[in-house]
Amino acid sequence: MNSPGSRFLWPAIRWLGAGTTTPSAAELAVATIGSIIAMAVVFTVSYSAPVGGNLLIVASAGASTVLIFAVPHGRLSQPWPVLVGHCLCAAIGVACARWIGIGPVEAAATIGVCILGMSIFRCIHPPAGATALTAVMGGPAIYELGFGFVFSPVLINMATLILVAILINLPFRWRRYPASIRWQRRQPLPPNVNRADIQHALSQIDTLMDVSEDDLMRIYELARQKSDGAELITRAHIVTDLTFSNGKFGASWQVREIISRELHTVRYEIIAGQGVGDVGEISIEKFIEWVAYPVIREGDSWSRIRLDDRN
Structure with missing residues (x-):
């Protein structure tokens, strides 16, 4: 149980702008x-x-x-x-x-x-x-x-x-300095993110924000993933021509399209993100461990879908 003092102390600290992480x-x-x-x-x-x-x-x-x-x-x-x-x-x-x-x-x-x-x-x-x-x-x-x-x-x-x-x-790739450094060619964006929308939103805020466009997109995507919740992917969902993302961001992000499926293995092609163009084959269990959610391509971005909503 919180003490009476803490009920006033922590709101005051947050009001003063203390970080939360x-x-x-x-x-x-x-x-x-x-x-x-x-x-x-x-x-x-x-x-x-x-x-x-x-x-x-x-x-x-x-x-x-x-x-x-x-x-x-x-x-x-x-x-x-x-x-x-x-x-x-x-x-x-x-x-x-x-x-x-x-x-x-x-x-x-x-x-x-x-x-x-x-x-x-x-x-x-x-x-x-x-x-x-x-x-x-x-x-x-x-x-x-x-x-x-x-x-x-x-x-x-x-x-x-x-x-x-x-x-x-330079040796620490999660710390890009300058922030404009990109370790790989820009691929289509991760699900639920549209670069033009982010740029428009920034332009509408009439004050300087000390955050980069890429970091804003990452914050948005991570928050969206949590709010949407995780969908349980089973063996029955792993079928030919579906595309899946690992839900990561930056250099680790990937989208894989299923080329074929056997009884215990699945063959796929990386169609966006790290290793684009590569073809691989792994067990269905390993593929399910890798998957975060299914996606579809819309323009230069990828949108998350729910398998239960597919026609």
Whole structure:
């Protein structure tokens, strides 16, 4: 039984925006170790640069590192917003410091201009605001660099961070960075998903959402699978010309069409997803273990069907 305090505590925590899930141990390990390595490299490059040793810039890179390694698929974490966002805000900060002045009011105005600029150039990246403030409030050493501040240390540090992040995430295929990386040619979409509908839905939301199109489709499909429930597939359902999906997403997703069936085995062809074009033969029991649900093709996507509803 929950205590009276918990009835108020947990709703308050959720209202404040606390997450409801915890990443896997593998995900946490990659993010933690990867971020340590990335920051070590950024520190090394920062102190090796002609104007190295500026801790404020390293702090700004640290904020970007959190986004890149903790949310590698987020829109705010991608190379374009990281690199362009920091450089644009650094240039805005230098311009405001030189042409408007240095002080709290000028610093506030700088952040406003940065938000406008990043919105126009589609490079919203929150840590870049700290870079702009560094240009305005960083003191004489930063002021004397002028627009050279944009190149060194900002551009050098952010380019280094992005390069290291790409190399660290590369071996882990579930962590695509950049998120645009695809490990195989795009096949027709999994059941119940239409890419054009997802794009339209995103365009109708008049605010920035830090989630990629592919991740949104994955969330939708997983939720749809759970809400639909699992249909029991039996030996009687395994008949020629039916197509089945394994219900997975991304590189593991497959659709198999039954070519022929014997008493104890079934022969199939992979017609979508990983290994498309391959033909195989396995026992009916193994095939049933693989199956999630039957599907039919509709345009560039696959729709789930219920065998009991077939004519």
